Amino acid sequence: MYQKLFKDVQKRRIFEHHQKVLIAVSGGVDSMNLLHFLYSYRDRLAITISIAHVNHKQRPESDEEEAYLRQWAQDHQVPIFVSYFQGTFSEKAARDFRYRFFEQVMREHGITALTTAHHADDQAETVLMRIIKGSRLRHLAAIKSVQPFAQGEVIRPFLPFSKSDLPSVFHFEDSSNQSSTYFRNRIRNRYIPELATENPQFQTALTRLASESQTLFQAFADLTRDIDGQSCSVFLAQTPAVQELLLQGYLEQFEDLSLSHGQFEDLLQVIRNPQKADYALKEDYVLKKREGRYEIKKISPKTDLLSQDKVLEYGNIATFDDYQISFNQVLSGAELIVEVFSDSPILLRRRQSGDRINFGDFSKKLRRLFIDQKVSKENRQKAIVGEQDGEIIFVLVAGKTYLRKPPKHGIMKGKIYIES
Incomplete structure (x- = not known):
């Protein structure tokens, strides 16, 4: 033998x-x-x-x-x-x-x-x-x-x-x-x-x-080897079936990221949406979509307080700077409660170039908002941005809070409790 x-x-x-x-x-x-x-x-x-x-x-x-x-x-x-x-x-x-x-x-x-x-x-x-x-x-x-x-x-x-x-x-x-x-x-x-x-x-x-099964997916990988699947325009030019398999193949490189079928469908829709996005996934992974490309990155803990990002999932609590922020877990000392209209994870991060918050009748870039509100450069760097489904839902800066205008026909899915 x-x-x-x-x-x-x-x-x-x-x-x-x-x-x-x-x-x-x-x-x-x-x-x-x-x-x-x-x-x-x-x-x-x-x-x-x-x-x-x-x-x-x-x-x-x-x-x-x-x-x-x-x-x-x-x-x-x-x-x-x-x-x-x-x-x-x-x-x-x-x-x-x-x-x-x-x-x-x-x-x-x-x-x-x-x-x-x-x-x-x-x-x-x-x-x-x-x-x-x-x-x-x-x-x-x-x-x-x-x-x-x-x-x-x-x-x-x-x-x-x-x-x-x-x-x-x-x-x-x-x-x-x-x-x-x-x-x-x-x-x-x-x-x-x-x-x-x-x-x-x-x-x-x-x-x-x-x-x-192995032969089938190897054949698909061989046939799509020259397709730049992370280019949004190239991705969207494919049939829905090919898009799904391209995304599945891309996710294979993240061994500790296991998405349910529903989470995968949500991710697919974010990529198909023409807007830019920072979409929080599981296990501290985030989909970033900028300038016609998307990629998934894992947020690594950093010693620089001004650089750290955190993913807050439904039912969990996260510490960010001097704040305790919970997603649908009551904090008895909460000084601020924000209604949210999705149960998707929330990305807690610093502001980025081009960030804009929607106030309903108009939207404003955070840079212009901070200038108008006379927020110092030091406090601008310390601003905390809460983002969900690719949209900013709140900004904490210099002791003030700025909230996104709720969707007109939105159904409340939970609350964010913020305690300092």
Whole structure:
């Protein structure tokens, strides 16, 4: 079987650009097979290997597994790096911890490839999990054989093969794999076997769906490679279907920004609107649309008080300078209450060139407003602007408040409470 795996790896040339390879080893049968395979073929693949292991401290066998791997590494003269999980345990927390550790090891030791033992069964489980959760079609591509990671790539040599294809080697059994507490275990032990009674090739069908989805969106990316999708004029020249897929593709680069279907539709409408915009998203991300282009940026905390921006979501409270500002949470000491007619996040920021506030019968640039009101230059720099859906809804400056004229037929969706 290892010879068959080796021929497949050679055919796909997945290690062609790598010399140092880190192997993620848990101690289970899949990762132990990966360790044995890459150790056996390291010379023919022209790679040096090392082991990364995380002791999650969740089972009595955890220390025994670590001790075995340390001894194996010593006997075979293979470097091993071990870390110990910290924090409140969950599937996601454990996975995030592992991959942060893998990335750290790679950066510190100049390693360009991380290998994991994911196989076709894992792929099928992941696809079904995402279908149940309502993921977008593009995310049914699920696990990829090779994808960027850290300063190199994460490679999954076993992905085209089923778990049953792997030889039986010494390994540790994880009793928690039988627990129904975890979603993946319910998928693996209950849902897939049940659905396989309707279609014995159900698992194969899921992996084929993942492959076709990946091919489809790769084809779309290839065909639109020369389209500048961040140019508003170019974007709007496309059909609505192409616009949607272009925006989906652009969002893929922001791994920690996960928008619901409704939030995505709202974002799409902001881009289609001809007006400039600073539209607050989740996780401190903001869409900025200026001079015919749009881009999404993450607001980073800065030491310069006059530069910081904050996103205030519905039901939350934010501190900005000496102010406590809440969105629909009552502050007993609030000195100002502002009615709002949308539940979209509010961007709290400093004033920008060209800012304008709408007073109903007329609108005025903040620069002219401040001049007319004899606001000093120092206080102008300290002005706080509240923006929602691309429009300024309030300005706090020099102890005064300026409010946007409410929409004529607007329905109040909440209140902003401001306390100094």
